[in-house]
Amino acid sequence: MTDLIELCFNLKENCMGGIGNNSRELCYPGHAGGLCESCDINGEIWGEPYSTSAKFSCSKCSSLSGNIGIIFVLNLWIIISMFLSVKTCISMI
Numbered sequence: 001m002t003d004l005i006e007l008c009f010n011l012k013e014n015c016m017g018g019i020g021n022n023s024r025e026l027c028y029p030g031h032a033g034g035l036c037e038s039c040d041i042n043g044e045i046w047g048e049p050y051s052t053s054a055k056f057s058c059s060k061c062s063s064l065s066g067n068i069g070i071i072f073v074l075n076l077w078i079i080i081s082m083f084l085s086v087k088t089c090i091s092m093i
Contacts, residue, residue, distance in 0.1 A: 008035050011056040030058035 008015035014028045014036035023045050027036035030050035039058035043049040053059035 006035060008037075010035070010037055014056060030060065 014031045016026060016028060018026060023032040023036065023040070027033075030040055030046055032038045032040045032045050037056050039050045039052050040046045041049055041051060049061045050058040051061050
């Protein structure tokens with residue numbers, strides 16, 4: 001333990017402040033650590049796992065699962081676009 005007080009300077013919204021000695025009392029949900037900059041990836045503090053969603057921001061892993069569908073659709077669109085582009089180039093030859 002130390003009496004040294006550090007300010008949250010990267011993303012101040014993560015630090016709720018107050019009197020306490022653990023992340024659950026001092027950090028925004030999903031965040032952990034001394035400056036609330038880490039995510040509770042194993043769900044040990046918040047009861048469910050959180051993952052990094054942006055720099056110094058955490059989101060529930062369950063809410064990130066919708067991204068799989070978006071990634072699939074985008075990849076499909078890229079493949080179709082490439083196929084059509086190559087087909088057009090070949091037909092010009």
